Amino acid sequence: MADHYPPDAKTYPTTERTRVRRSPKRGSHAHADVHAILDASPLCHVGYVIDGAPYVTPTLHWREGDHVYWHGSSASRFLRAAEDMPVCLTCSIIDGYVLARSAFNHSVNYRSAMVFGTARLVDDVEEKTDALRHLIEDLFPDRWDSLRPMTKQEVKATSVMRMKIDEASAKIRNGPPGDMDEADHPVWAGVLPIESRLVSPQPAPGLRDGMELPQSLADLIQSGRLR
Amino acid sequence: MADHYPPDAKTYPTTERTRVRRSPKRGSHAHADVHAILDASPLCHVGYVIDGAPYVTPTLHWREGDHVYWHGSSASRFLRAAEDMPVCLTCSIIDGYVLARSAFNHSVNYRSAMVFGTARLVDDVEEKTDALRHLIEDLFPDRWDSLRPMTKQEVKATSVMRMKIDEASAKIRNGPPGDMDEADHPVWAGVLPIESRLVSPQPAPGLRDGMELPQSLADLIQSGRLR
Numbered sequence: 406m407a408d409h410y411p412p413d414a415k416t417y418p419t420t421e422r423t424r425v426r427r428s429p430k431r432g433s434h435a436h437a438d439v440h441a442i443l444d445a446s447p448l449c450h451v452g453y454v455i456d457g458a459p460y461v462t463p464t465l466h467w468r469e470g471d472h473v474y475w476h477g478s479s480a481s482r483f484l485r486a487a488e489d490m491p492v493c494l495t496c497s498i499i500d501g502y503v504l505a506r507s508a509f510n511h512s513v514n515y516r517s518a519m520v521f522g523t524a525r526l527v528d529d530v531e532e533k534t535d536a537l538r539h540l541i542e543d544l545f546p547d548r549w550d551s552l553r554p555m556t557k558q559e560v561k562a563t564s565v566m567r568m569k570i571d572e573a574s575a576k577i578r579n580g581p582p583g584d585m586d587e588a589d590h591p592v593w594a595g596v597l598p599i600e601s602r603l604v605s606p607q608p609a610p611g612l613r614d615g616m617e618l619p620q621s622l623a624d625l626i627q628s629g630r631l632r
Numbered sequence: 633m634a635d636h637y638p639p640d641a642k643t644y645p646t647t648e649r650t651r652v653r654r655s656p657k658r659g660s661h662a663h664a665d666v667h668a669i670l671d672a673s674p675l676c677h678v679g680y681v682i683d684g685a686p687y688v689t690p691t692l693h694w695r696e697g698d699h700v701y702w703h704g705s706s707a708s709r710f711l712r713a714a715e716d717m718p719v720c721l722t723c724s725i726i727d728g729y730v731l732a733r734s735a736f737n738h739s740v741n742y743r744s745a746m747v748f749g750t751a752r753l754v755d756d757v758e759e760k761t762d763a764l765r766h767l768i769e770d771l772f773p774d775r776w777d778s779l780r781p782m783t784k785q786e787v788k789a790t791s792v793m794r795m796k797i798d799e800a801s802a803k804i805r806n807g808p809p810g811d812m813d814e815a816d817h818p819v820w821a822g823v824l825p826i827e828s829r830l831v832s833p834q835p836a837p838g839l840r841d842g843m844e845l846p847q848s849l850a851d852l853i854q855s856g857r858l859r
């Protein structure tokens with residue numbers, strides 16, 4: 406994949422850790438590929454180690470440049486355990502089932518990014534507030550200013566983690582099954598695409614009179630994207 | 633959640649590792665909850681440790697009783713690194729965005745399961761074949777018998793991992809934002825549900841004449857489920 410980019414395109418280093426060995430043609434270290442996957446899905450899985458054992462916690466993430474962010478309670482075990490520690494943050498999207506003529510050649514179409522770095526707590530109150538504004542605005546453009554303003558206690562109760570992406574890889578599969586040589590075998594083959602999308606909004610009970618769905622949210626739903 | 637079950641319902645033990653501390657009311661250790669989430673999504677994230685550092689690899693999983701399975705290349709680093717090692721396998725489904733009147737009260741509706749155990753390689757060829765048949769049949773009922781039969785080399789090239797679930801938890805959020813006390817603030821609030829579904833099938837190029845989509849796949853697409 407990386408060879409689709411001009412030679413001066415930005416890439417993360419290909420290290421012993423992130424060299425894609427299995428199906429390397431599906432791999433890339435280009436910023437463009439890694440970032441597109443991180444941006445497409447709001448959900449990631451953060452891997453960290455406590456007492457030598459692995460933990461994987463699902464959480465929302467967002468990105469600014471070559472940093473990823475996530476947030477939670479200041480008392481959260483998962484945020485505290487990751488602070489100043491090596492983290493693997495993985496973001497995956499399943500795009501479809503690939504049905505081949507043989508069991509062996511079945512697959513899925515997917516896009517995934519694995520990013521590695523050291524998680525840091527965002528200490529500074531202004532930086533933290535700014536990061537949380539990003540979280541909201543990246544998901545729901547123009548929403549921040551219409552919200553009831555954040556209180557000091559709320560900022561204090563919240564931790565934001567920031568991680569510079571030291572190493573990263575993307576891996577992408579798409580297209581039909583790779584078993585044209587067996588096309589004669591009498592069974593249906595092809596792709597069952599999977600779509601994840603926003604559907605009809607459900608207004609909160611007790612919603613104040615006259616509060617229509619803002620155009621920016623209607624546009625988001627319409628777009629077929631999750632953000 | 634667990635209190636919705638009769639006292640004799642099967643549960644995984646609540647240990648220091650899996651006691652849900654943040655929003656404990658959203659947590660459960662009931663087999664019924666953990667298994668329903670594992671079964672609803674084919675995709676999980678497997679966490680394992682190499683040289684003290686965490687890795688999170690996306691993969692397909694399936695379940696039989698209180699065991700989870702996954703598969704890949706016999707040469708895969710991710711399968712080899714997990715063998716006989718502690719693993720955390722997490723399966724998450726994002727069901728919608730929850731938009732509140734304050735930034736702080738935003739959330740997502742979700743279902744997730746974290747399961748812990750020690751991964752074992754399935755050595756026995758018959759057991760391995762049987763497990764792979766399960767992988768296919770759990771996704772695509774009635775497909776196995778219509779496929780070109782597996783070869784010995786294919787079985788050899790494939791590793792299947794099995795993990796007894798020693799400890800597990802489920803966590804579920806659903807419903808509207810929890811900020812009724814601020815319902816007066818003039819901003820739209822509510823839930824933007826997210827749906828993941830199979831859409832129009834794409835027959836493989838070169839598909840043999842007369843190969844119609846089998847009824848079982850049409851039913852699966854129609855069901856709105858992913859398996």
Ligand SMILES: Cc1cc2nc3c(=O)[nH]c(=O)nc-3n(C[C@H](O)[C@H](O)[C@H](O)COP(=O)(O)OP(=O)(O)OC[C@H]3O[C@@H](n4cnc5c(N)ncnc54)[C@H](O)[C@@H]3O)c2cc1C
Pocket residue numbers: 448462463464465466476477478480481482483484649650651652653654655724725726740741742743744745746800801802803
């Ligand atoms: C789609 C999605 C998005 C999320 N987004 C965020 C977010 O942006 N910020 C945030 O703070 N949290 C988010 N969560 C919740 C997050 O996964 C954790 O539950 C939460 O952060 C508390 O983590 P903790 O380690 O402090 O919990 P603790 O309660 O200390 O964890 C103790 C034990 O509880 C169990 N447990 C904890 N979380 C889960 C879980 N999700 N599923 C199953 N078992 C669990 C595990 O056994 C764990 O070992 C999200 C979850 C999902 C599924």
Ligand SMILES: Cc1cc2nc3c(=O)[nH]c(=O)nc-3n(C[C@H](O)[C@H](O)[C@H](O)COP(=O)(O)OP(=O)(O)OC[C@H]3O[C@@H](n4cnc5c(N)ncnc54)[C@H](O)[C@@H]3O)c2cc1C
Pocket residue numbers: 422423424425426427497498499513514515516517518519573574575576675689690691692693703704705707708709710711
């Ligand atoms: C939705 C989905 C479903 C999948 N299902 C399966 C399955 O059922 N069985 C299976 O074997 N594999 C599956 N994969 C692929 C899987 O994630 C691994 O790529 C594959 O198993 C090879 O793992 P490895 O550790 O041996 O790879 P290696 O090539 O040895 O890994 C070396 C490095 O390559 C990079 N890399 C590897 N995999 C990925 C990835 N997925 N995304 C980004 N970077 C990566 C990382 O930097 C990693 O450290 C799936 C992937 C996705 C996204």
Ligand code: HEM
Pocket residue numbers: 427428431502503508509510511512513578692703704705706708764765767768771782786787789790791
């Ligand atoms: C009997 C059934 C199956 C066998 C024997 C089998 C075998 C294998 C093997 C050997 C690999 C490793 C490929 C590599 O890394 O070089 C692999 C990877 C994979 N398999 Fe299967 N598989 C089977 C069924 C399925 C099914 C039903 C699906 C999904 C519908 C599937 C999806 C995948 C995916 C997504 C990968 C990862 C490929 C990649 O790294 O891009 N497999 N399988």
Ligand code: HEM
Pocket residue numbers: 465476477478479481537538540541544555559560562563564654655658729730735736737738739740805
């Ligand atoms: C300024 C913005 C935000 C602040 C200050 C904030 C604060 C917090 C805090 C303190 C927690 C920990 C709750 C706990 O574990 O007790 C948390 C958890 C969470 N937040 Fe946010 N949040 C913000 C925005 C958002 C947004 C925009 C979303 C999604 C749309 C979101 C989704 C979540 C989710 C899903 C959890 C996990 C709750 C659980 O464990 O069930 N947050 N947030």
